[in-house]
Amino acid sequence: xxxxxxMYHASICIPPRHWCYEPTDNIMADRAEMxxxxxxxxxxxxxxxxxxxxxxxxxxxxxxxxxxxxxGHLVTVDxxxxxxxxxxxxxxxxxxxxxxxxxxxxxxxxxxxxxxxDPAEDYSxxxxxxAPYDVIFYDGDHSxxxxxxxxxxxxxxxNEDCIEMLHDVWWDVTPPxxxxxLRVMQEQPKSYILNFTHIxxxxxxxxxxxxxxxxxxx
Ligand SMILES: C[S@@+](CC[C@H](N)C(=O)[O-])C[C@H]1O[C@@H](n2cnc3c(N)ncnc32)[C@H](O)[C@@H]1O
Numbered sequence: 001x002x003x004x005x006x007m008y009h010a011s012i013c014i015p016p017r018h019w020c021y022e023p024t025d026n027i028m029a030d031r032a033e034m035x036x037x038x039x040x041x042x043x044x045x046x047x048x049x050x051x052x053x054x055x056x057x058x059x060x061x062x063x064x065x066x067x068x069x070x071x072g073h074l075v076t077v078d079x080x081x082x083x084x085x086x087x088x089x090x091x092x093x094x095x096x097x098x099x100x101x102x103x104x105x106x107x108x109x110x111x112x113x114x115x116x117x118d119p120a121e122d123y124s125x126x127x128x129x130x131a132p133y134d135v136i137f138y139d140g141d142h143s144x145x146x147x148x149x150x151x152x153x154x155x156x157x158x159n160e161d162c163i164e165m166l167h168d169v170w171w172d173v174t175p176p177x178x179x180x181x182l183r184v185m186q187e188q189p190k191s192y193i194l195n196f197t198h199i200x201x202x203x204x205x206x207x208x209x210x211x212x213x214x215x216x217x218x
Contacts, residue, residue, distance in 0.1 A: 026058030047072035052140035057104035064108035083119035131157035169200035
């Protein structure tokens with residue numbers, strides 16, 4: 001484990017999965033990241049999971065594989081229009097409403113609630129309806145302001161041992177296309193960049209949870 005100020009690079013060992021829990025490849029995130037997210041979901045008996053940033057639903061499907069197997073629920077959120085804080089490089093990711101979540105597989109729909117929100121309004125009550133959450137994956141607005149706002153909004157909605165994961169905290173290119181997630185991570189009291197993927201996890205407790213015993217046969 002390497003220390004970098006408040007942040008650590010942590011290598012955790014994820015056991016090979018049974019074939020039915022293999023992630024499906026997704027152009028927005030690589031296989032190692034998908035494995036980590038599925039791994040996180042597998043620690044809770046009936047996981048309640050929140051994803052910010054549905055896009056077409058590639059990551060949603062992968063997490064839903066575990067969530068549905070465990071009888072849990074997954075809420076995935078996207079926006080009806082680009083938030084004013086959204087970094088320029090991310091603007092092309094905002095899809096027309098009819099396309100958001102278009103790849104979500106029908107077999108998972110019963111364990112998924114898909115929400116489309118107006119980013120200019122207070123939509124926290126819509127997310128609070130399904131709280132508290134065991135796993136939260138931040139992959140929406142990657143601006144510093146946007147992530148700070150989302151973290152603050154979700155603070156009262158997380159379970160005591162919630163695993164909070166941020167996407168794109170780490171890049172293999174310099175300069176990083178967006179630096180909001182990294183800046184937010186650097187402010188957090190103990191946070192970890194996992195296995196040199198793009199994913200970061202907040203708090204030591206979350207990290208320890210990831211090293212525990214999962215609830216599905218892997
Ligand atoms: C990087 S993509 C998400 C990729 C998706 N998680 C996947 O792996 O397939 C970012 C998405 O976040 C959405 N988005 C932007 N701002 C958001 C916000 N404040 N809340 C939720 N989603 C947001 C964008 O419309 C876009 O679909």
